[in-house]
Amino acid sequence: MTSARVAVWTDGGARVVDPTEPVVTALDLGLGRGDGCFESVLVTGGSTPQLAGHLTRLRRSAALMELAHPGDDAVRAVVGALVADWPGEVDGACRVFLTRGLGDGTPPTLLALLAPVPAETLRQRAQGVAVVTLTLGLAADVRAASPWLLGGAKTLSYAVNMAALREAHRRGADDVVFTSLEGQLLEGPTSTVVWAAGGRLHTPPPETGILAGTTQARLFAAAEADGWPTAVTPGTVADLHAADAVWLLSGIRGATAVVRLDGAQRGDAGLTPRVRELLAG
Incomplete structure (x- = not known):
């Protein structure tokens, strides 16, 4: 080994x-x-x-x-x-x-x-993840106006992120999507949220203080070149439930399909292979 x-x-x-x-x-x-x-x-x-x-x-x-x-x-x-x-x-x-x-x-x-x-990461990559939504306890615009909160920085201070994952596990899920106090979509503890709807790929705006995703950026560039439009879109949990597909993107796990969201089973409309092909290109 x-x-x-x-x-x-x-x-x-x-x-x-x-x-x-x-x-x-x-x-x-x-x-x-x-x-x-x-x-x-x-x-x-x-x-x-x-x-x-x-x-x-x-x-x-x-x-x-x-x-x-x-x-x-x-x-x-x-x-x-x-x-x-x-x-x-x-x-x-x-x-x-x-x-x-x-x-x-x-x-x-x-x-x-x-x-x-880790083997669990490989399993999630292959089989998808069950996700719960949890509040981050901040308004969507507060980090952009408060540089001392270090919005957009990938800091070592991950205690809250790890506590959120433990809460997800207590609820029988694998991962988390954070939301703002107003209910806007933010990000995962270790991932960027992307969803497909209306013939486009969407991701939340970085002005909310989320970390700019390197994998998300590569996917959107490849999708645009392949004729799949993309958009930076303020979204809600309802938008994820209504989406054709939802993924959590990260450098190590890649594009991981969300197969259950807050207890509701969901599919990916057969789009995950295309997303992975674009990332592999």
């Missing part, structure tokens, strides 16, 4: 370390305060074909957090050190972490972790 791998960035460049070797001090602000950002990159066929989009988003998250960034070459180096001899037949999930380190002008901490994609 392929085991997990870890690489860290030091003055000497990228260094692969034993996964059991300590690489972060207990004083690191990423550990103590969640003061950092991250990206999850799919490793498939022994390479990272979508790395560029994640590099861009990591830079954006760091800028929103006023966090020092060591540069794209450093990120490429830690990822490349892990992927160099990764078996091509094993899909991997590579997580890149960038933290404020010890603060007070000290260098940031940059490390990467690579492990096989």
